[in-house]
Amino acid sequence: MADPRRDDPRRRVLVTPEGLTVPFTLASRGSRFGALLIDLICMGLSLLLSAIAIGFTAGSLSEMGQHLRGGTAQDHAMQALFALWIITAFLIRNAWFIAFELGPRGATPGKRLMRIRIAARDGARLTPERVIARNLLRDIELFLPLIMLGSSIGQGDNTGWLATLWFLLFALLPLFNRDRLRAGDLIAGTWVVERPRKPLARAMTEQAAHAPAAAYRFRDTDLAAYGEYELQRLEEVLRLRKDDQMALVATAICDKIGWNTPHGADVGPFLDAYYTQLRERLEGGMRMGRRKADKHA
């Protein structure tokens, strides 16, 4: 099949239990990095907001420390708040990604914004254990080396190099395997794919601009010049309907089939007619089991 995306290194095909081949596009590294950045910012903000909320309830944080070992009712309330803070911080650090990726969209807020999601690599269900496994690894991939780096900068010792090396080892892992898996993906059997969501475009032949196209009639030999690949390029051009592009394409087609090049307002109807008739011819061939991938076939 003439697929313009056939050479795309990010394309993968899965076979579902129904025997249907579903194509996936792996998420680009840029969008994954962007998603991570957004999530980290969101995590930082939630940490800050909960600290403010708890601190506000507690009155002032410095006072809190003095109350932690006291025995009055107020001290007990302070202790409860402090315990709440520890649990909240733990959950934000460890459960943020897990909780969001368990949802029906399989994506954190960052991933949602970048239009990507996680999926099981073998086409099976995305089970909670996969989500948990891939995100527990984040601790050694991201948080620990960064904490170590931060503390080494703070103390001015030499462990910074080690932390950087550690961090890079994991951060660069997706660059060195075909499916762009990070360590967590490897362990969990998951990958990150694009989440396509665009409205159904109207059929080409239903478009109003198509109507005057009937004026052109092409002979079989005129239509035999091109195949499916060119048809789909033509579809893209016709959907965009940019004048200069269309004039260029029309000239190319006319050169190929030996017609006089149409000018001005005639270009659109000419291309529409060529598109419709070429598609009719090629689809007719498909039903007979004949396919013509491109003009060289």
Next chain:
Amino acid sequence: MSDWIDAVKTRLGRGAPAEEGAIRAALLRSDRFRQEREEDWKRLDSIVLRLEQGRIRRLSDEDLLELPVLYRGLVSSLSIARETSLDQATVQWLEALAQRAWFQLHGARLGFGGWLKGFFTGGWSRAVRGMGLDLLIAFAVLVVGTVLGWLLVAHDPQWYGALVGGAGDVRVPGASREVLRGTLFGTQDQDGLGAFAAYLFGHNAQISILCFALGFAFGVPTLMLLVQNAGMLGAMLWLFHGQGLTFDVVGWLSIHGTTELFAITLAGAAGLHIGRAVAFPGRRGAMAAAAEAGCRGAVVMLGVVLMLVVAGLLEGFARQLIQDTLRRLAVGGGMLGFWLLYFFAYGRQRVVSKRHG
């Protein structure tokens, strides 16, 4: 088909030949195919969209019942379209919709609640039993590490600082019996129990997650972490043993320690399980082996975190409130018995019946 064209013709009136040509051009067979099915596709699209947004309650029963039907229809439409239509936009849209519908049909069937129920009613204990060899190794490493820690400090008390650390702690070699006894039965921690429990939980959980995650490096760092923690335990046992407090310190440790050490053993085993799968994948291939081990390890780890919540509560509250060694031992022993029963006796029946059914 020609009936349909006639119907269109009569609706439009036969008067305009140019227009008729336009309509005929519009009626490519693949476009008719699309027109006939578009309603169903869009219906499926709206159902999937509501599922994606988590608005499952807003779906009528009718929609939910029809979801698999619409999905099968879409699947067949897509395979026909791939073979007969060159309308690229439509095929791509159908592929995307099939992908999204497939995620919903195969992803959300159980839900996290249902999964969690399965986790408690046998999933967790099965996962623990699934890593029997790693459990044995982790346990052996803990025992060896404890003995090693003991022997090291017995040989040279200087090791104590290296193994246990903790500057400013009164529990150091040379401390009197009264001071050491005071740390076991002292009431100084009676206040701030809640915060203390939360702190212990957070600290231990982070260590155990580390234990699991480091298994990725062929399990070596996990082993080192286990030895280090066990060495600390051995050194402390030695210290209290020297002042004749062995029985009391065992009680002090056991009340939460049976749960906490069990959890750490499990975390270590989960890490080793992954490490072994990565190093020796066997016939399945490294990727498949790692993924299988990782998923089993993740189930165990969720349990480990829950056990550490229990251990934190026991350490933060029960240990401070129960000041009697025998009763501490009773609670610790009871917890150990509970975990052993749960992991090694519970949930076996289910597996057997599943295999036969």
